[in-house]
Amino acid sequence: MYAAESYLKSAEDAELLVTVEGLPCVAGVSTDPLSNERRLLVEYADPGLLSDPGSVRTLWRTLLAGHPDVSALVVRTGGAVRLAPPWHPDLTYVRLSEDADVSAGPDAPRVTPATEEQLPLVADWLVRAILHAAREQQRPADPEAATAEAAALLGTPTRESLLVREHGVPVGHATVIGRAWDEITAETHMELVDVLVEPGADGPAGRRALVAAVAELARTAGLPLTGHVVHGPDGGGDRVTAALCARGWTVHHRYWTARADELAATPEGTRRP
Template sequence: MNAAPAGAPSPAAFETADGYLRAADEAGLLSLVDGLPVVAGEYVEPVTGELQCLVEHADPRLIARAPMLLDALFRRHRDCSSAVVRLPGRLPAPAELQPLLTYLEYTPASPPPTEAPASFETTFEITLETTFEITEAADDDEEPIARWLARAIHDAAAERGHTGGREGGAQAVRQLLTSPDRRSYLVRVPGTREPVGHATILTDAYDDVSDTPFVELVDILVDDDALRRTATAALVAVCARTAAAHGTPLIGNVAHPLPLDGRDPAAGAVAALRRRGWTPTHRYRYAARP
């Protein structure tokens, strides 16, 4: 696995910041379970509409006693159908908490350039016959980007057993497309009209738990089978260059489907990303109300 380049933010930067518990206490979100701190509140998942108990911090000693923690949470938040608990990247996950989201930081062996042009365009030749371009999306490119984002949101929800949520998904797409810090990069094959892939990022993302600004890789997808591996790597490199220009880490995430026969279907995807220079920073785990 690649080490983080000198001067790059460490994955450990996503640990709970010193002032976070104080701020949570002032907001009325800090409580104690068995004398140990927990930051939890009720949260409506925007795509599925599920009312969740979202735990942004729990003392590691409580996470190790997950059944007791979950029992306390569900007694306090009686209308919540599930609990979602944030875990630091290096903390072992108890069996009672299913994988939901894994966040990873891109840590290439060599740091990308920090200069970011106002627009981006480059050409890659992968064989004598095949060439593709990476260009920054323009206003009239929103339609294919919207389709890809909608597909990613719908597929992630369906893999968690949610078959509805079309309205919530459409709203989430609209919010992404209209975010002032949203940037999208497209893969184009010369001579074809429609792009064959994209990467969409938010450049002003912020993790309040760790007090960490970052660039969020919201979605990346290449529909062309022949180009997928090389074009995906090129898109990641462009996004990393943008993040470096902002002086912040590039963070992406893997959404985990429901377990299959006790196995995590996304474990292989996380392992593959780690081999390509991604380092887990933190995770969200899920437990349904008994």
């Protein structure tokens, strides 16, 4: 996955562009809003840097030397790239294929747009999802920070939330950002932020109905639909990703994480896909 020239130019203007062996890399320090951990976010590394073991060693050594105070590195890669330990997947972003059949079926539960009065319910579901993701990744999570993150999502101008109902009662939601901008690839897409169905409800039917409704929103808008999978140490994220790919989704890109001290001890950190 190669970056748009406009993105590389803006990264250079912000002094975030590093050239390693003549190839571009964009990296900057960020603070995790839930754990307050200082991490180096490598938003982009040229595929040539990640495909050659010698270039990989040079890349990680260069980044670690320039940022000795970070506790972890996070790197975005294309979907075909697989990083070896100590790297582990953090998030996998998947995109729904244009010809995928995600119909909900004739007996699907009813899906309706969330009203203003129902947004507190959606906010609660978002907070639960944010805290659950943090626990999955074995990261500390501040409930107040999660509440603030959920509020920011609900305040996004193109945000839409849909509710699925059983016996007339809302039992789950799907929340999307209607026009999300990927500045690295210069693509506009619809982003499925969260899908949640209450444990006591018919989860498979509810999720199918919500995904079908969201896919219709994306088709109407003429935009690709992107979602994400959270990875924990138990391998569940890989199983969820494989199940989604079997239903017409494809891996678009991933975020990988490695502890800085572990990466310094094993600087190769990658293998060919």
